[in-house]
Amino acid sequence: MSYMKLVEMLMTDACEDPEAAENRHMRTWLMAAMIFAIPWSLGSCTDPNGRQKLDVFVRSLLSGKNEELPVPKAVGKVDIMMPDTSLIYDFAYEQKARGSWHHWNDYIKTGSVSLTQKIQDILVPTMDTVRYTFLMDLCIRYERPILFVGPTGTGKSVYVQQKLMHGLPKDKYIPTFINFSAQTSANQTQFIIMSRLDKRRKGFFGPPLGKKAVIFVDDMNMPQKEIYGAQPPIELLRQYFDHKHWYDNKDTAKGDLDYDEFMFFLTGGVGLQNKIPNPDNTWLSEKSWDEICRLSDLRNFRELRDHFLNNTRDWRAFYDDKAPHQAELPQPWQTKLNEFQRMIVLRCIRPDKAQDYSSDYFTVGNSIVHATMEVYKEAIQNLLPTPAKSHYVFNLRDFSRVILGVCLIKKEHVDNKRVMTRLYVHEVMRVFYDRLIDNKDRLWLFDIIKRMVKEHFKDSFDSIFEHLANGSQG
Structure with missing residues (x-):
């Protein structure tokens, strides 16, 4: 992107304002626009190392510390410099009053994800x-x-x-x-x-x-x-x-x-309108009731809503329990549902206690992401393409294939944390290991996977797959 065209776009609105001639901050805005345009035009094609170098150069230049390239006297002191808490690529200038720099993270809006969205x-x-x-x-x-x-x-x-x-x-x-x-x-x-x-x-x-x-x-x-x-x-x-x-x-x-x-x-989300009234809003919130009704539409939770309506007293006792994450659900749901499914019901009724119950599942999710990232970094640094291995090319799509593969598992198949660990190993083998043609490379990656299981999942590779030694499946 052209430097001057970017500056022009940033300043057009300010200059076309009917009160532009009386705006005493116009010079400051222009200077900020010219600083903002540097990384996104002159420095737009740099790699991470280049961004670091450009950040140091621009800051030394504008602060007047660069003796070879001093700030022209006509420009004067640059008093609208970006904060030094991050790179110059990480800030945007807001043209209000004198104006100020804001980190891009300040503009991130959290949104909801539809239950039907892939x-x-x-x-x-x-x-x-x-x-x-x-x-x-x-x-x-x-x-x-x-x-x-x-x-x-x-x-x-x-x-x-x-x-x-x-x-x-x-x-x-x-x-x-x-x-x-x-x-x-x-x-x-x-x-x-x-x-x-x-x-x-x-x-x-x-x-x-x-x-x-x-x-x-x-x-x-x-x-x-x-x-x-x-x-x-x-x-x-x-x-x-x-x-x-x-x-x-x-x-x-x-x-x-x-x-x-x-x-x-x-x-190079939409919420579903619930037509069945809340059976007891003195303790059950509308949000919790909506989630219970929505959950009842799933195959493994059919009749949960009807059971809730007919046995409100039992569910109230579960709600009032000081440690519902350790208590049993009203029958037949305690025996009908597996551990992961019981966690979902708890989250609907007592979301404040769901974290205590499901910490293992949240932890294993983070472990999968961090372990996959480490395998990916090791692969791009050590499994380099050669004329005989020209297909040894890995990018972030391979990272996403592992995560997407893990997410394909159905909830009813997750009985414990080890199921997710085994699935992680399977997906890494599918995406990375199956591409390797050299036994030395395969053994190297196999050792990396074993190390990931030990470091990120806090488990032993041999113990989570010991059932296979007897010819079992899973």
Whole structure:
């Protein structure tokens, strides 16, 4: 992204304000905009080490400590510097009164996840989602192209797709998605984009009147290079950015594209209404009753709601128990449900005690994530690709495959913590081990997995699989 274009976008609203001429903070805002634009333009393509170096350089430059590059006298003292608690990439400037810097984490909004939503469709808000969404909003608003660059599997495409599919008014924007591959040609690219446009008049094309086109080109680096080293589909896009027109593939007639209505993005819960009234709201909250009714729709909890209505006194006794996480559920539910399912019922009735009951399950969830991350880091550092092992390429998608595989297990199959530990080992073997072709590599990874079980799950690898020594299953 161009440095000056980013500064221009950040300052446009402030300059167009009717009271801009009387705004005594305008100089401060401009200086903050110019500082903010440095990491997201000049330093946008740096790796983590480069970000650290740029942070040190920018801070020394603006504080006047860089003797080779002193602050010009016309600029004066820079008194709007970002806090030194984090990198310059981690702050945004809020233009209110004199203005102030805020960490991106301050803008993260927690949201609810629908019970029917697939785990692979869940986008957890993080600092990255907030700041990249901010930059996308800015570019969409002022109709500027933006390029996301980074290693594969780090979420670039997901951020853009989430924004274009769910973050834009459908009556105003028309998103178009193009996936480049090694075989993508310039003609194919031009045909796909032109097919989404209307002919306004001879030689002039644009989206339907009243709408704006947003083109998302994914994997822009993929097209194969031709004999002279160029990538024709990328050159076609460059032609549009530079000249705002293309030529017809049949008669070579010039076709102008409406630049003002075109923009490019490039990359290398709902509650259910409960109709049955709460049987006793003096001790049972509406939220708890809603969850019990919703739980009764699941196969293993059928008739729980009816039993609750007919045996309210027994459930009240369970609720009043000083240690419900150690007490038995009213029959037949104590014997009908397994340990994990009983924990779910407890969470509905006494959520304040669910943590005591289910600490093992929360702990094993964290253990799976941390252990998978450690295996992934070890793999990318030690299992490097060679001519004979060219498929030894691991990225964050492999990390997510392990987590997604673990999440496929059904609740009724989780009787104890060791079930989850065995499942974790199975998924790591499936994703990482099955890709290895060398016995030395396999033994190395097997030792890593055994160490993960010991360090993160606090268990012995041999003991959790001792049942297999007798030919048992599970």
